[in-house]
Amino acid sequence: AQRVTQPEKLLSVFKGAPVELKCNYSYSGSPELFWYVQYSRQRLQLLLRHISRESIKGFTADLNKGETSFHLKKPFAQEEDSAMYYCALRDQGGKLIFGQGTELSVKP
């Protein structure tokens, strides 16, 4: 079965602390994975995708096929990073399969 799991509903850190939002997936083919972010009162938007291997707003995510994980990391959290983060898998047909989401709260 195709599934994305984000084990943490809420992650609370202090400004400047490292952040890791966990994502594990189950998929029988070659996965395409994404992180989407939703800031307060804004629409869902793409943060980064695994194939581009880029860093956006200081965030990176590495696909680990052995552990079937795609964790999102940032070395130094900022208050403006507070948002809902969703890990998503795109299947062969093109639809996205989302995890339950993790709310990141960065305290001053």
Add this chain to the structure above:
Amino acid sequence: DTGVSQDPRHKITKRGQNVTFRCDPISEHNRLYWYRQTLGQGPEFLTYFQNEAQLEKSRLLSDRFSAERPKGSFSTLEIQRTEQGDSAMYLCASSVTGGSYEQYFGPGTRLTVT
């Protein structure tokens, strides 16, 4: 082009009534997706179109739900005989096809069934 738009943004209806939502995708995007999001959950796929053809429907999409994209531009999602369990945020997204395309999301329509 200001991105994907959805109308209405909020809808309150009584159980048993029919409701219809509209989605206008980004103009050059030929794919259009509908998702549903309930409180505390991530978006769940409902259906998608490539141009005017509906290519996939989720098992979540009961017979009371129907979606159309008659001219390959805007799309409508209708729910007949609404139930309280239909209360959710209905999201629309659009994309181009080919390559590693990004899905752009609309602001959503929040449905409350009383």
